[in-house]
Amino acid sequence: MKQEIKLYNMLVPIWLIWLFPPVVLVVLPANFLFDSFILVISLMLLKTPYKKTIYKKSILKIWAVGFLADIVGALLLTYAFSISFTISNPFENVLTFSVTLLAIGLSGVIIFLLNYRYSLKRSNLTGRDRKIISFILAVFTAPYLYLIPSVNFW
Numbered sequence: 001m002k003q004e005i006k007l008y009n010m011l012v013p014i015w016l017i018w019l020f021p022p023v024v025l026v027v028l029p030a031n032f033l034f035d036s037f038i039l040v041i042s043l044m045l046l047k048t049p050y051k052k053t054i055y056k057k058s059i060l061k062i063w064a065v066g067f068l069a070d071i072v073g074a075l076l077l078t079y080a081f082s083i084s085f086t087i088s089n090p091f092e093n094v095l096t097f098s099v100t101l102l103a104i105g106l107s108g109v110i111i112f113l114l115n116y117r118y119s120l121k122r123s124n125l126t127g128r129d130r131k132i133i134s135f136i137l138a139v140f141t142a143p144y145l146y147l148i149p150s151v152n153f154w
Contacts (some may be wrong), residue, residue: 012105035063038140054123061119062137065111070143077146089149100146112138120135 035060043051080099090100116134125133 015116031066032063035059035066035141038137046129048125048129053058054125058119058123062115065114065119066141068077069110072110073103073143073146075149076103076106079087090147091149102148104142104144110141111141
């Protein structure tokens, strides 16, 4: 029996933005502030000199990388669930949970790699510090919202 693909079963924030464009006015600044917070805290923990310069050189790139990674994860979920089954709850079964974790993990890996190789490359940080900051950004800014059952929104 072929299962029906339903747009309302896709996960937020990508589809929420598509359905309700004014949400962008909240999501964009919120992500920027959260990325800024994580970057500043990371720089402080590492006792990095020239924090302000590093922040200015990299925050917009870090912000863009986060959105790119979220989109890639959302596309993976959209593709996976459109060819095999619908999803309204990632905790519905082992397969939906696994695919959701894979999307979050893939987004985290993209965040790490692109921040390490692109966003922080010209920041005058040591390779070790770039890796640590990229790892912290990947762990704390991965799209964990994918775990929220979208059925709660409809």
